[in-house]
Amino acid sequence: MSDIRLEERLAAVLARLILDPEAPPARHIAVGAASPIPAAACWLVHKQGHPVRLSLLHKRSGNPFTEGTRELFDLTGQGRIDLFFLGGGQIDGKANLNLVGTGEWPGRSVRFPGSFGSAFMYAMAHRTILFREEHSPRVLVEQVDNISAAGVNEPGVFRRGHAQALVTGRCVFRFHPDRARFSLQSLHPGETVESIREATGFAFDVPETVPQTPDPTPAELALLRGPVCDEMLETYPEFCARVFDRKAAA
């Protein structure tokens, strides 16, 4: 199907990672600010009929928290958030995230918005899926300039979870916290191991065979374009207009 949009492909990829039977179960997922594609993936899982509780931090009507956003962090501190999504202006080969900025602290070259809750959520959620659409040596670096949230910790530091995977516009990497390295899991259409190497600033492991990332199924696409979009219109109007050609009622 040539009319699959990249955003739809990425949402379907993320949905499969959410449901990965090898990962801890995703009973309660929280989705942070400015994350329309991860939000679409969560709604897709939900609309497929899986029993998952979604806490969407930026949902205006029906927001799940009645004690303010600190409830998200309290839930996560207790281990009651199974999965969270994070990105980064820079992500390095040890899965360290930089949401602060490049150059001298606090980001004198290019300042990013800031770390949000990453320094806490990354360690305290049961697992984190890293998502960054731009896959370039500028974003995927050998070592981040500043660490907002560390990919792994020294032994003895309490930590509940790590990165499960890193999904980009070109491929899916799996993260191995035991050796603090990524391995290539699947290639999006048009990519090769070589093209990924060229676009990636960090070293990663390559298994003998690397499959292609599967296309979203017609059923997944129908859900994304229909009921998933319906749920997302209020929070992500610009995204829905651009990807699904749908506008919210005035």
Next chain:
Amino acid sequence: MTSPISLEAMAASVPDGALLALPPDNSLPSVALAKALVRRGARGLRLLGVPVAGFAADMLIGAGCVAEIETSAVSLGEAGFAPRFSAAVKAGTIRVRDCTCPAVHTMLQAAEKGVPFMPLRGLIGSDILAHRPDWKVVPNPYEGTGEDPIVLLPALQPDVAIFHAVMADAEGNVWLGRRRECATIAHASKRALVTVERVVPGNFLEDERLAAGTISATYVTDIAIAERGAHPVALLDEYGFDAAYVSDYARMARTEAGFAEWLAREVTAPQAAQRAVAAE
């Protein structure tokens, strides 16, 4: 409870150099009061984003009102990076104390409880911790000697909490619905200045359905009426987010000259100030 004061009088009561706690764009910021602070020419303000900052903070930074910001992020949401904040960081004209969201909440909760510090999990391995000499890592005293390092955060008491609520009652209680981080800010701060859409008769604390979303007048120093006082930010189910207004701001504020033009048109021009007064 004294009667509501004017928006400009409220802005005048905020001294230069004060530490102001502001909620983010999804949680009742008083953009009206931020604009009034720009008009009064506030200087040297220290902002605390609870836990992040948005439109109002970027505008205050652009207008030269801010010396320092402590926050977990400054962002305009779908409209992108906060342009005046980014420019000020690059130019080195603002001191940034980077934080992480639950740390802001925890420091305020320590102030609420009147205890000197509270612990928080996570953070270890982050450069945010490395740049916060006021945050300490200690071994968990309930574990064996030297085991289980954990971060301690000092209590943080802002000078002034500033936010916008839907309504106040005749007793000076303020109703903000489910956005109870504003209650935390009010509890933790020395003073709370609240703008509201309207003042209504009665007492919210006598109404079981309103009481849980109410901040008692105990915590509220002053109230000013500012209709559409959160605009361009959404206010609960009262009005939505004005994406076109924020996009226009984001575009113009990319340059200092563009920002100055925007500020003159929307904030400091006599007509803009009069619109604010008319709304009172």
